[in-house]
Amino acid sequence: TATGAGLALAARAGADLRDIEFMQFHPTAFACGLDPMPLISEALRGEGAVFVDSSGNPFMNGGDLAARDIVARAVAAKYAAGEQVFLDARHVAADKFPSIFAVCRDNGIDPVTQPIPVRPAAHYHMGGIAVDAHSESSVHGLFACGEAAATGLHGANRLASNSLLEAMVTGRDAAAAIASRHPRLLADTPVLTLQRQTTDNLPEIRNICSENLGILRSAEGLSRAIARLTPLAQTSNAALLALLMAQAALRRTESRGGQFRTDYPLTNPALAHALTTNIRDLPAMKIAA
Ligand SMILES: Cc1cc2nc3c(=O)[nH]c(=O)nc-3n(C[C@H](O)[C@H](O)[C@H](O)COP(=O)(O)OP(=O)(O)OC[C@H]3O[C@@H](n4cnc5c(N)ncnc54)[C@H](O)[C@@H]3O)c2cc1C
The missing domain is CATH 3.90.700.10 (Succinate dehydrogenase/fumarate reductase flavoprotein, catalytic domain)
Incomplete structure (x- = not known):
């Protein structure tokens, strides 16, 4: 069962996430x-x-x-x-x-x-770890491919059957990019040490997401989710990712693809661009790596 561990690990390492409000x-x-x-x-x-x-x-x-x-x-x-x-x-x-x-x-x-x-x-996350054309994230030496990555290929609403194709193509490209690196560049890549996170509160996090971060969203519900997830995010990868998703969903004041806002039911052409999220944007809390 997907719990967003890969995205949360990358976020805690300081990587940019992109399009994470878009859930299919x-x-x-x-x-x-x-x-x-x-x-x-x-x-x-x-x-x-x-x-x-x-x-x-x-x-x-x-x-x-x-x-x-x-x-x-x-x-x-x-x-x-x-x-x-x-x-x-x-x-x-x-x-x-x-x-x-x-x-x-x-x-x-x-x-x-x-x-x-x-x-x-909940079926597919269009958003993920922001990567370049070679599957490298904003953190040097951290690569991502498959559903955890956001290549931009699926926009705000994936078409059926494209994700396995994307995973195969970008997985091959990522492997080639890593193999082509000078060994010294890879040796210089810092090893990330991350604290062990709990999964004990998954049922609670699922409830918060189902109620407030699901098919229909509003500023009121998203704010409620953020308030409840913030204290959990220190020690739970799932809570951290849900918190970042809720914040991105709140920032996108429109409905588009996988995000529907009952308080902003129309698509706003001025928002036809990706939103990038970084853990540094989290206000009023320090997330431990
Ligand atoms: C029911 C269903 C049907 C689908 N049908 C299609 C389809 O027909 N066509 C299509 O293109 N897409 C389909 N998709 C989407 C597609 O299956 C996924 O996008 C794709 O499998 C993602 O592959 P992945 O390798 O990126 O991630 P995953 O397949 O999720 O692999 C991630 C792996 O990481 C492991 N893992 C997780 N956390 C940790 C951890 N902390 N430490 C170590 N390992 C960990 C997991 O156990 C898993 O093996 C479907 C999805 C679902 C849910």
Whole structure:
């Protein structure tokens, strides 16, 4: 389970983070009580599955395959109104999706005869450790690639299936860049010594994030999250990262891609640029490395 350890380690080492307010929520995690919830791929909707509410009524008006942020907000709105949401895949050919149908059946739902209960889940972080074209961060000798890095490739809203491609390409480039370094340059790179962090308070941090740093955000909720996360961030990597994300989300006074602000529901063209965050920006607290 992702807890942001890589980003927090880089942040504590003084590296710039970029775009960390942009979190992608997938609209169709299988709401079966497992943690993490298994994913019900968009491919099912590509084959004709549709969202229905508790009464079995479709509610996306044909927009079932809209962008993930749009669909996730629509599903979340149903839950906020006390409804449950299902994916009706009863007419989809079971043999096209053997893995998904098997995981459903293993957890008490037969998609051939029953709609699949779904809800949104945190899925992919567009932001990460700011890196250059060779995957090096702002800290000399600290490289990052994969989901922990922010190359800018995914903008504010990743398109499905691009992250593995990015991880492979930038991973290869990072390895080549490191290998091409003069050995003395690498030898001069300082070794980072970081204090051990706790993971004991993960459930509390998840609650704070779900309530205030999720699909719908506002200055009020983000400020509440910052107040609750600040004392936890000294000793918890997850809390530190959540705190930095909440601060970036508060600074971005608009809605764009993976960030939706109920108090700023429109996209502001003047903010069409990345935001960089550094631990040095944290006001009124000293984060220990
Ligand atoms: C359900 C799901 C489906 C997805 N489907 C697709 C898809 O179809 N196509 C696509 O392109 N992308 C998909 N993605 C996104 C993609 O899987 C991820 O972006 C990608 O796997 C990230 O790879 P990574 O190597 O950067 O990180 P990870 O795969 O998360 O690897 C990080 C590794 O670091 C280890 N680790 C963590 N903390 C520590 C620590 N403190 N010390 C040592 N090790 C540590 C972890 O155990 C893990 O092995 C999906 C994501 C999810 C959640």
